[in-house]
Amino acid sequence: MRRMTGLMLILSSLLFWVLPTPATAEEGEKWKGESIYYITVDRFMNGKTANDKNLETGKENGYHGGDLQGVTEKLDYIKDLGFTTIWLSPLMSSSDFEGYEVKDYKKVDEHLGTMKEVRTLTEEAHDRDMKVIMDMPLMGIDEDHPWVEKGFTERSGNGEVKVKETGGDVQKEISSILSYWKEEAGLDGFGFPEVEEASPDFWQKTLSDVTDMVLIGKGEDSSYSKAGFDIWYDESYQEAISESFSGTGNIELPAPAKEGTTASAVDFHDTRRFTTLSQEAGFNPVTRWKLALTQLYTDHDVAVVQYGTAIPMGEKPGIGNLPMMNFGGTDEEVTRRINKLNAMQNEFPSFAKGEVQKVYNEGGMEVFKIDGEKTMLVAVNNSEETKSGIVTSLGDNKQLRGLMHDGFLRQSDDGKYRVVLERETADVFVVEDSAGINWLFVGFVVSVMAIFVIFVIMTMVKNRKQKINGH
Ligand SMILES: [Ca+2]
Numbered sequence: 455m456r457r458m459t460g461l462m463l464i465l466s467s468l469l470f471w472v473l474p475t476p477a478t479a480e481e482g483e484k485w486k487g488e489s490i491y492y493i494t495v496d497r498f499m500n501g502k503t504a505n506d507k508n509l510e511t512g513k514e515n516g517y518h519g520g521d522l523q524g525v526t527e528k529l530d531y532i533k534d535l536g537f538t539t540i541w542l543s544p545l546m547s548s549s550d551f552e553g554y555e556v557k558d559y560k561k562v563d564e565h566l567g568t569m570k571e572v573r574t575l576t577e578e579a580h581d582r583d584m585k586v587i588m589d590m591p592l593m594g595i596d597e598d599h600p601w602v603e604k605g606f607t608e609r610s611g612n613g614e615v616k617v618k619e620t621g622g623d624v625q626k627e628i629s630s631i632l633s634y635w636k637e638e639a640g641l642d643g644f645g646f647p648e649v650e651e652a653s654p655d656f657w658q659k660t661l662s663d664v665t666d667m668v669l670i671g672k673g674e675d676s677s678y679s680k681a682g683f684d685i686w687y688d689e690s691y692q693e694a695i696s697e698s699f700s701g702t703g704n705i706e707l708p709a710p711a712k713e714g715t716t717a718s719a720v721d722f723h724d725t726r727r728f729t730t731l732s733q734e735a736g737f738n739p740v741t742r743w744k745l746a747l748t749q750l751y752t753d754h755d756v757a758v759v760q761y762g763t764a765i766p767m768g769e770k771p772g773i774g775n776l777p778m779m780n781f782g783g784t785d786e787e788v789t790r791r792i793n794k795l796n797a798m799q800n801e802f803p804s805f806a807k808g809e810v811q812k813v814y815n816e817g818g819m820e821v822f823k824i825d826g827e828k829t830m831l832v833a834v835n836n837s838e839e840t841k842s843g844i845v846t847s848l849g850d851n852k853q854l855r856g857l858m859h860d861g862f863l864r865q866s867d868d869g870k871y872r873v874v875l876e877r878e879t880a881d882v883f884v885v886e887d888s889a890g891i892n893w894l895f896v897g898f899v900v901s902v903m904a905i906f907v908i909f910v911i912m913t914m915v916k917n918r919k920q921k922i923n924g925h
Contacts (some may be wrong), residue, residue: 480682482715486755487806491537494731496551499524514774522567536796539585557596559631576640585642625660643668654681699746701735717756720746729768748880751795752832804828814843828886832904835875842874854883
């Protein structure tokens, strides 16, 4: 029996070395604290008119003229907001303006620019210390794609052409596409939409030899998070945060995964705009965005923010959720909040890397604690009245330093900490030892004063004696 166990141990350790160890945990760890700005390239900035082909700016599905040169021109705008990574819509030659119905995986779409312009974009971004990733749709493709003839695809119920799992051949082609974009374009990683269209095994095999790139899987089924992805973009969380914060009321959100690196957003290119949802619910989108973003940044390791959020941009009648970006319309309050949250991720690693623990959630008021290098407290009041959240688990003699509204909060006489927030506001606190009365310092000040007083008295006495003697 013992010999069997020994053999099993040897076998399992052999297996450990033979099986490719997923580099995902390590790569994912590096990405904690990143904040990502998502761009639908055709709808961001028209950098040059030479590539404006068949523009239909009045149509929801028409080309609006945005391109790679436009993104490059606006890199400083994104950098100034504090983002560390840019996530681009697919750049491959495709039959739709968004780039999701791919015709040729190794060609840049003529409306967007050339591979040289992609290179320029990534180099200029790297010079500004920002990374660039691209959405890589592998499941739905154009009808004329060569994979259809090769038998790599099947038609789904609604007539779309989908890649089916055919094993080695299609996987080899996908690996070659990913390395092509890494080498030619200098990209730092990829986002993969619709991952649930294939099995976890498919992704594991396809992505196993992709190294030094970040791979973001996006979906609702978190069991896919372990299928070779470095970061898991949680779609169910994104739906819930949009639902909870587009109006006031109770905050009901699924707990983000504790393992691995998680990402989410408040809205995305394939959802309705949060700005419009909050307007429809009768609320001020500026106030709503400030709350939702604070919640998003604190709950997840990586925050994804869509182009137009700083305005905040809504849906446009007849155009839908992806109108052309309006650079002139930027709202100061939302911009300041995005700036602050990005700066906070940078200054306090605990903010992204710490463990989140919900400590209070009642009637729209929520408080949670983040334990990391530093302890932090996040409070969000999603109700229409002033509320307080009670925290008992911080220990004695602490002070809470507010990062959003500046100011200190101290322990009450009953030993609890009461975080009071006005309606529809949020704050983030750093938990520090209370300064209290520092007796050593008081002693120092008193003795300095005593020495001075003695000196003054001595001088006065001396002067008087000299006066008396002089007369
Ligand atoms: Ca253009």
